Amino acid sequence: MSTLSRIGVALDSSLLERFDHYIAAQGHNNRSEAFRDLIRDRLNASRLLSPKALVVGTVTLIYDHHSRLLPEKLMELQHQYHEVIISTVHSHLDHDMCLEVVVVKGRLGEVQELSDRLIGIKGVQHGKLVMSSPDAYLPPPDQHPNPHPPKHRHSH
Numbered sequence: 197m198s199t200l201s202r203i204g205v206a207l208d209s210s211l212l213e214r215f216d217h218y219i220a221a222q223g224h225n226n227r228s229e230a231f232r233d234l235i236r237d238r239l240n241a242s243r244l245l246s247p248k249a250l251v252v253g254t255v256t257l258i259y260d261h262h263s264r265l266l267p268e269k270l271m272e273l274q275h276q277y278h279e280v281i282i283s284t285v286h287s288h289l290d291h292d293m294c295l296e297v298v299v300v301k302g303r304l305g306e307v308q309e310l311s312d313r314l315i316g317i318k319g320v321q322h323g324k325l326v327m328s329s330p331d332a333y334l335p336p337p338d339q340h341p342n343p344h345p346p347k348h349r350h351s352h
């Protein structure tokens with residue numbers, strides 16, 4: 197079991213006040229526990245920063261399908277990234293608005309690029325990429341050689 201180290205952190209009082217509200221809302225018992233959770237969460241997320249990390253996730257898009265050429269551009273781009281896209285769910289919200297959820301799996305670099313391009317299409321009113329990396333829960337790659345290297349190597 198690792199030893200416990202005590203550290204002092206200087207925060208301005210308004211930030212600390214907001215942090216205490218956050219702690220209360222999250223149901224944490226104390227600040228130390230909340231700090232530990234935030235640090236762990238951040239360290240896990242930083243594993244995602246490697247563009248080669250394997251990720252799974254969704255890109256959620258909201259748009260008006262009457263926007264000029266928007267449905268065509270979305271379709272075109274999704275075909276271009278067919279190796280990264282597992283499936284797409286489309287929901288007609290009302291006469292005009294559409295909700296589309298694109299389920300993705302691949303290397304972080306490609307997933308991020310696809311997401312940026314989809315969300316960046318003119319007429320997309322809201323877009324968000326949510327992802328998780330199975331790699332984040334495994335030891336670093338140099339400690340366990342990957343038995344399944346990617347079959348396709350290509351750049352866009």
Ligand code: NI
Pocket residue numbers: 261286287288289293294295
């Ligand atoms: Ni629709």
